[in-house]
Amino acid sequence: MTTQRKLTAALLAHELDFSTARSGGPGGQNVNKVNTKVILKFDVAQSQVLTDEERDIIMQKLSASMTNEGVLMVVAQESRSQLTNKEAAVDKLEKMLAKAFVKKKARKATKPSKGAVQERIKNKKQRSEKKKWRQNPMD
Numbered sequence: 700m701t702t703q704r705k706l707t708a709a710l711l712a713h714e715l716d717f718s719t720a721r722s723g724g725p726g727g728q729n730v731n732k733v734n735t736k737v738i739l740k741f742d743v744a745q746s747q748v749l750t751d752e753e754r755d756i757i758m759q760k761l762s763a764s765m766t767n768e769g770v771l772m773v774v775a776q777e778s779r780s781q782l783t784n785k786e787a788a789v790d791k792l793e794k795m796l797a798k799a800f801v802k803k804k805a806r807k808a809t810k811p812s813k814g815a816v817q818e819r820i821k822n823k824k825q826r827s828e829k830k831k832w833r834q835n836p837m838d
Contacts, residue, residue: 716740722776736776739788744769760799
């Protein structure tokens with residue numbers, strides 16, 4: 700496996716497609732007339748910047764945010780400013796890509812110590828004795 704390069708918005712800039720729409724939420728009449736919601740689209744399937752390995756990882760790990768055609772969609776509408784939302788969408792994309800390429804830490808198999816096993820068995824026997832004394836002797 701090769702060393703992983705950091706994918707940034709600057710590296711992908713010419714492949715990012717931004718569109719705007721009317722955003723919901725607070726803003727009064729401004730919401731009804733200004734397109735502040737930003738939708739960032741990145742066509743992973745047709746990207747010239749990504750290697751095949753990177754494309755496969757993104758397609759697998761970020762499939763929930765992708766269309767059937769392999770387009771990664773990021774939406775930002777937190778702010779009342781289109782520029783701020785555009786920056787937020789780019790930040791979200793970079794965070795998503797960074798998270799997708801983080802290697803999962805391998806789990807080391809462990810087993811309980813002898814003392815812990817003996818303590819558990821002792822406690823089970825005590826509980827058993829306690830419950831035995833609660834039973835009706837006629838049963």
